[in-house]
Amino acid sequence: DPKIIQKPKYLVAVTGSEKILICEQYLGHNAMYWYRQSAKKPLEFMFSYSYQKLMDNQTASSRFQPQSSKKNHLDLQITALKPDDSATYFCASSQDTGFAETLYFGSGTRLTVL
């Protein structure tokens, strides 16, 4: 059974709309992350959370807002969607944000913005 669940697997949206990407982890981890991979670009770090508190934000746009309702949830709300937001979004978790932690990744949500 997958230990990190991302929903939906595929998502199509129109420009200007808003979507929420869901992530739940059942590993008992304290830290969660969002990464993004656009076509022909490397996986790019977006956010890290530890004990539901924001640790790092490398996303320039405020259109991307993580939401942590429970320790094992980290959803990603994206508003005013643009075609450039088209990418696969990966949720990940680790025991903590400490020293050389191993990240465990979900299978991703592929977002296409038309």
Place this chain on the structure above:
Amino acid sequence: GDSVTQTEGQVTVSESKSLIINCTYSTTSIAYPNLFWYVRYPGEGLQLLLKVITAGQKGSSRGFEATYNKETTSFHLQKASVQESDSAVYYCALGEGGAGNTGKLIFGLGTTLQVQP
């Protein structure tokens, strides 16, 4: 800035032959780099293959090895004899090992390994 550069595109190797996937890193902000290889097998999520946190040390897993070379800022992935089941996408990644660690990793573009029977 910080970046990771690895062998681009696809590498095709015949089964039982040796493999090397190059990875070099560059950093201006990370005081204590930690280095990782992640792998994505077909139909599966990204998972850790191996990691090394100390310069000069070697990591190994599933027959793969990588040595953290601080002088050449490299972390090449090698395997002496590949198998068809090694066909996957391999990602080199750089992380912060010091007090500023927020869990952020910097990834390379990924290298697709195709092993031919």
